[in-house]
Amino acid sequence: MKTGKKLLDEMPESYRNDNITSTSAIDMLMKFGDVESVEQIFRSIKAKGADIYGALMNGYNLNGESWKCFKIFEEMNEKDIIPDEIAWNVLIGACSKSGMLHHCQYIMNQIPLNIQNNIRIQNALIDMWGKCGSIEKAKNVFNLVIDRDTITYNAMSNNIFFHESFMISIEKIFLVNGFGLNGMGSQAAKLYREMPNNLRDHISQICVLNACSHAGLLHEARTIINEISLKTESIITTMIDCLSRLFMFDEAQKLIEDYEKTNTPSIAMYMSLLSGARNNRNSNLSEKIYKRMKTLFPNAKESIVADVVLLSNIYSSLGRYEEAKNFRSNQIKELGVKQLKTHDHSHPQSTEIYAKIDRLKSKAIENGFIFHSSWITRSLNENETTESVLCGHSELLVIALNLIQELGPKFIQVVKNLRVCGHCQEFTKVIAKIEQCDIVVRDANRIHHFYPNGQCSCQDHF
Structure with missing residues (x-):
């Protein structure tokens, strides 16, 4: 970061209003999380093109400030700057992150038809509608995809060509994920089955297993995971989550034990197991998991804090209020984390x-x-x-x-x-x-x- 900022400071004045240089600077600083410096650079640029606006909005998405993208879009409209395909894709991504349907519909209504028919835009729209809870609209976009011949993607400086069937699989992955997020596990599994075997990749496998987990489809999840030859950490974690949600802790722990015979322990697996134990109010198992996690992951403060909350919740659910209070207070203090109250009376109404x-x-x-x-x-x-x-x-x-x-x-x-x-x-x-x-x-x-x-x-x- 220091080297990057030094280069910017030493940059000749003649380059500072160059869109290509400015776009690169914005991209670099946003990846460092320096939003304030980016905004200063943005304000200093006299002639801003769609690429500059797109880079700024993409940076907001990267830094969890997606809501600012909608203000930038309004500024583009006021200045008659027409978003390019990349800017539209970034705006759709902002809608996905906001999760609000009115944002999605507003942006969707602005996208020109020729852009809507672009395969990358269609994939982004399927993902957006699924993440905002409108699975019907996601399906509508999926059904409208008409260009399923060989598609050319331009990624970075290389031209990557995808066969038609691969493009269809990408669309189906987005839709499988949308079904899963919205509790439609059976539909997700059905769509997964429609994908050719050679195109069921790591991402689609995680999406469908996650959908089965959230819908309680244990038999379907077992069938799918048994068909997967390369079981990655993420895939096994998703299966552990499925078993834990159904309180099948022995089987879930067996998966963890088998995984750790040849791999380093995974904190995500233990988090899934602990979450299921909390829902089952199983204090003995929860205490065992918590102690194991503190031993295995002593530096993972954020996850351990979540464990503290889960375990103290279990004590409370069993009527052990004083124990819950003392445990939570002592452990949080030990980890050096500040607590905030959740109740809010600040709204005018x-x-x-x-x-x-x-x-x-x-x-x-x-x-x-x-x-x-x-x-x-x-x-x-x-x-x-x-x-x-x-x-x-x-x-x-x-x-x-x-x-x-x-x-x-x-x-x-x-x-x-x-x-x-x-x-x-x-x-x-x-x-x-x-x-x-x-x-x-x-x-x-x-x-x-x-x-x-x-x-x-x-x-x-x-």
Whole structure:
């Protein structure tokens, strides 16, 4: 990074407004995560072309600031700068990361038809719609693909030619992944079976196994993994996740033991196993996994912190509140991590939001819903109840915010950076039924479709 910045500082003034040089500089600095320096360079460029805008937006995607891409797109419109294919691809990627349907539809409506018919754009659109929970629109794009002759890709400085069948397999991989994210495991497996054997690569295998895992399709997952000759770490981890979700811990641990006979231990495998143990409230197995992980991965602080949270949650679910509190406090302190509260009262409509939550809570209780204290990982304060603590989770606040608007929505979409907890999973089902609306929640693992009949697309395999 220092060398790169030194080169930029020494660059002659005549090169600073050159689009090719500026694009390279933006790409370099964005990969270093230096967004501020990039924005300074961008503002200093007098004549900006679509390539400069595309490089900036791509950098925002790389650095988790995809929302800025939409502002940049508006600036391009104001200055009558027409995005090229690369810029459109980057914008579609920003939509995928945002997870919001209104962003997707807005950008989709702007893309010229000749660009929409480009195979790379179509692949990106299939991926975008799948990640935003609109599997029907993903299928529609898939069905519209008409150019399935030999396709030319220009990647970096080389021309790479793909045969028609390979291009079809890429489209199917995106669609298999979309089915999996949206809890449509059977459809994902069916589509995978349609792919020629020689084109079922590492990525498609992970996608279909993940789809089976999230849909509880154990037999299908076993059949598929037995057909795979080269079982990589990622493939085995996905199978361990599938077994752990179904509480088949002996078989999952056997896979880990067999893998470690010839490979170094994988933290992802243990995380999958621990997550399943938490859902099963298996404290003995969880403690065993946690101790093993601390021994094997002493420097993996971020993952160990997640383990601490999972294990303390198990203690709480078993009524061992003091043990949960002490364990969490001691371990977090040992790891040197700061904690933040999750409840939020900063929104201008905060009073109305919590009032709506209270009304939903009352209706849920009237219908027999029980707020289980097992989902609380600490002891309650004097002014708290089980209901007040559980109803402060972020996705519930966002849902309530949508519901208090003048025209009550029939569709609500939420994007969450963590996995949905068991309480919010059950309560959101009830809310969807009470309000008779569709609620889509994209969490860290998958997409949940909550329907007005009180069911969820994940069938509780989350």
